[in-house]
Amino acid sequence: MKYTQLGRTGLKVSRLVLGTMNFGPQTDEAGSHTIMDAALGAGINLFDTANVYGWGENKGRTEEIIGSWFAKGGDRRDKVVLATxxxxxxxxxxxAWPNHDRLSALNIRRAVEASLKRLRTDHIDLYQFHHVDRHTPVEEIWQAIDTLIQQGKILYTGSSNFPGWKIAQANETARRLGLYGLVSEQCLYNLAERRAEMEVIPAAQEYGLGVIPWSPLHGGLLGGVIRKEREGGAARSTSGRSADALANTEVRAQIQAYEDLLDKHGLEPGEVALAxxxxxxxxxxxxxxPRTADQLASALRAVELELGEEVLSALDEIFPGPGPSPEAFAW
Incomplete structure (x- = not known):
């Protein structure tokens, strides 16, 4: 496994991040433990979760599954960089009760304690704001985070789904307060969705944040869905923004061109999207x-895949990005 430093921190993390959203809703506890063992065995050390994973009446279930895996011992917790x-x-x-959501100091304190209990650990390595809170002063948020850092309950703080201006606001406020600030940003970013290149990634680079893209296969669209249709297999399910995407003639033509390109070069769509x-x-x-160990194995192959200039140029033609900032904002 290849490693890099997480933004401006001294923390070394794997170049693949194990997402656990499917643990509980899609993959049972035993299967989830198998995937985590395989990921750790392959050198993946950054595990990402959220307190709400499990969803519906099972909110928190995913953290519980990770906690039961840690409890099996074998230095599992010490080897993992844990993010929630x-x-x-x-x-x-x-x-739903008031003050049981968002980023008030009260809810942050309550949520940390609950996550620590479910995860069966005494600290969280990377504690992330899942969304922007437009109702809580940034100073209040940082005061709560600083207290938790002083207590040793969290080590680093990251954001998720923040626009570039909010990254700047958060870190400038932290700087004014003499605090370390955000060290990472989780954002929607993949071949088919490149708007993060306009401001989010430049802001992250300017402030030394590591960028952790979520939905790298864009809900399964970049995983070979048309090929699987043709072969009669079950394509990875799409949801939300991608549910009806293939019904759009332009999108379908774009995905077809993508798969045709990779067929020409003997490459797997999902692995190329990650690479x-x-x-x-x-x-x-x-x-x-991953919902299965086989899906994890496919993702691991992407780390060693080097894409040539011909393929990279062709991908840019199929999925053109917005271009560099500030030119990308010009009419």
Whole structure:
């Protein structure tokens, strides 16, 4: 496994990040433990989760599964850089209480304690704000985080789904308060969705944040969906923004061109999508969310895949980015 430093920290992390969103909803506890053992055995050391994973009536279940894996011993906890998130309301659906969500000092304190209990650990290495909170003063958020750092309950702080201006606001406020600030940003970024190149990634680079892309296969669209249709197999399910994407004639033509290019070069779509992200400036490592050990094995192959200039140029033609800033903002 290849490693890099997480932004401006001294923390060394793997160039693939194990996402755990499927642990519980899609993969049972035993299967999740198998995947985590395989990931750690392959050298993946950055595990990403969130307090809300498990969803619905099972919020927190994913953290519990990770906690039961840590409890099996074998230095599992010491070998892992553990990342989780705070923001979502953790009350039962339909019974959400005020102050049980967002980034108030009260909820941050409550959420950390609950996550530590579920994860069966005494500290979180990377504590991430899952979304922007437009209602809580930034100073309040940093005061709560500084207290937790002083208590040894968290080590570093990251953001997720922050625009570039919010990254700047958060870190300038931290600087004014004499605090370390954000060290990472999780953002939607892949071949089919490159808007992060306009301001989020430049802001992250300017402030020394590691970039951790989520949805590297864009909900499965970049994983060979048309090929699987043709072969009669079950394509990885798409959801949300990607659910009806292939019904769009232009999108389907774009994905077909992508798969035709990779067929020509004997390359696997999902592996290329990951390898492309690994080649991008500022990227620490994409989050992969395997439901099975086989899916993890495919992701691991991407780390060793070097894309040639011919393929990279062709990918830019199929999925053109916005261009460099500030030119990308010009009409």
């Amino acid at each position: 998130k705070v923001y979502a309301n953790m009350g039962s659906d339909g019974e 492309w992200l690994l080649s991008r400036p500022g990227v620490t490592g994409p989050i992969v969310g």
